[in-house]
Amino acid sequence: MNENWEKWKKRTTELDREDPLREFRDLFSIKDKSLIYFDGNSLGMLPLESEKTAARLIGEEWGERLIRGWNENWWEMPARTGEKLAGIIGAEKSEVIICDSTSVNLYKLASAALRMRPGRRKIVSDDINFPSDLYIIQGIIDYRGEGHMLELAHSQDGISVSYKELAELIDNDTALVVLTYVSFRSAYMYDMNEITDLAHSNGALVIWDLCHAAGAVPVELNRCNADMAVGCTYKYLNGGPGSPAFMYVRKELQKEAVSPVWGWLGEKDPFEFSLQYRPAMGIRHYLTGSPNILSLCTLEPSLDIFQKAGMDRIRTKSIKMTGLMLDLYYEYLEVLGFRLGTPADSDQRGSHISFKHTEAFRICKALLDPDQGDHLIIPDFRPPDNIRFGLAPLYNTFSEIFIAVCEIERIVKERIFLNYDSTVDKVT
Numbered sequence: 001m002n003e004n005w006e007k008w009k010k011r012t013t014e015l016d017r018e019d020p021l022r023e024f025r026d027l028f029s030i031k032d033k034s035l036i037y038f039d040g041n042s043l044g045m046l047p048l049e050s051e052k053t054a055a056r057l058i059g060e061e062w063g064e065r066l067i068r069g070w071n072e073n074w075w076e077m078p079a080r081t082g083e084k085l086a087g088i089i090g091a092e093k094s095e096v097i098i099c100d101s102t103s104v105n106l107y108k109l110a111s112a113a114l115r116m117r118p119g120r121r122k123i124v125s126d127d128i129n130f131p132s133d134l135y136i137i138q139g140i141i142d143y144r145g146e147g148h149m150l151e152l153a154h155s156q157d158g159i160s161v162s163y164k165e166l167a168e169l170i171d172n173d174t175a176l177v178v179l180t181y182v183s184f185r186s187a188y189m190y191d192m193n194e195i196t197d198l199a200h201s202n203g204a205l206v207i208w209d210l211c212h213a214a215g216a217v218p219v220e221l222n223r224c225n226a227d228m229a230v231g232c233t234y235k236y237l238n239g240g241p242g243s244p245a246f247m248y249v250r251k252e253l254q255k256e257a258v259s260p261v262w263g264w265l266g267e268k269d270p271f272e273f274s275l276q277y278r279p280a281m282g283i284r285h286y287l288t289g290s291p292n293i294l295s296l297c298t299l300e301p302s303l304d305i306f307q308k309a310g311m312d313r314i315r316t317k318s319i320k321m322t323g324l325m326l327d328l329y330y331e332y333l334e335v336l337g338f339r340l341g342t343p344a345d346s347d348q349r350g351s352h353i354s355f356k357h358t359e360a361f362r363i364c365k366a367l368l369d370p371d372q373g374d375h376l377i378i379p380d381f382r383p384p385d386n387i388r389f390g391l392a393p394l395y396n397t398f399s400e401i402f403i404a405v406c407e408i409e410r411i412v413k414e415r416i417f418l419n420y421d422s423t424v425d426k427v428t
């Protein structure tokens with residue numbers, strides 16, 4: 001280790017010691033002390049309290065209380081978890097509910113939005129968006145057969161999309177703008193206020209996808225006058241594998257925005273078993289069928305942790321963490337053929353860092369190899385050439401970032417990645 005490394009080691013140890021959120025790490029299940037987990041943006045870590053809640057729910061509530069569990073706890077869970085999430089994304093309690101997947105919720109809201117803008121043909125998104133969002137829109141257009149068109153703003157650098165590029169597409173023929181607030185590949189973060197205003201001034205509605213934003217950056221849906229939003233809970237929000245997604249519909253729009261999926265849980269009084277559907281008032285209208293109680297129960301304790309930590313403190317630490325990783329990148333990695341796949345300006349950056357390298361995949365494999373170095377490091381690979389490091393302020397440390405960069409440098413400098421082949425797993 002050279003002299004400068006010693007300096008960084010001291011500095012990161014200090015940052016950890018002074019970190020106001022340092023005690024939150026102890027709230028998570030961290031059994032393997034040599035593991036450095038930088039994939040909280042794909043699957044968040046397990047809160048210890050979620051483990052206990054799940055054991056109680058399965059053993060006592062399901063095991064002993066059986067059907068009585070619905071009235072005693074389960075029925076209110078989609079709305080109750082939605083209320084807890086509302087404060088984390090700048091919405092009112094009556095505007096958020098948790099159900100289904102992000103893709104399904106986007107289907108429901110985009111369909112509702114198109115009906116609210118009859119005669120307008122354009123749907124605008126961008127070419128750095130998450131593919132599922134684009135597929136959902138393509139499917140809606142195909143199914144409705146009303147001549148809608150999806151137009152994509154084009155990113156010049158593969159990292160960001162400028163206001164100008166969107167402004168050229170959004171016009172008075174635009175029904176809907178669908179964008180991901182924090183880009184899944186680059187972590188580029190839009191100016192939500194500015195883009196929402198742009199859409200509104202042209203009479204269009206906006207749906208924000210908050211998958212990589214919720215729990216990672218402060219979101220101000222109400223303050224930005226956002227119309228609708230969707231997002232998943234298993235990434236930074238630590239809901240557990242496949243935990244249900246959330247949806248937000250601005251209060252004033254809830255009457256007019258009609259879900260295309262009329263299920264019994266979105267009905268006014270499901271247990272009246274009326275043969276004719278009557279929509280529930282408010283956000284419950286967007287529920288479809290029975291909620292996923294096991295996953296809602298693992299999500300709820302995590303939302304309590306976020307409420308305690310506060311998004312402002314989380315954002316402050318996140319900016320420090322991504323900033324540290326970029327400083328180390330400029331000092332050690334840029335010379336090794338890496339390029340930055342993330343905005344350099346923290347105002348435009350979420351909570352993950354992307355490095356690009358022609359050998360990104362094999363470098364990733366070396367990091368994931370338990371026999372390589374003192375630590376097993378888990379980032380993820382996003383084609384064609386991105387290594388993503390999700391930095392979760394609740395449990396990641398500054399020292400972990402330092403160790404990871406040391407390890408990346410060693411793997412590339414000593415050409416260790418050459419020992420790995422390029423076969424790709426199903427989930428990367």
Ligand SMILES: *Cc1c(COP(=O)(O)O)cnc(C)c1O
Pocket residue numbers: 101102103104130132133180184209211212232245
């Ligand atoms: C992860 C992710 C999704 C996937 O959501 P599902 O709940 O699997 O449908 C959608 N959009 C973005 C931006 C994502 O990052």
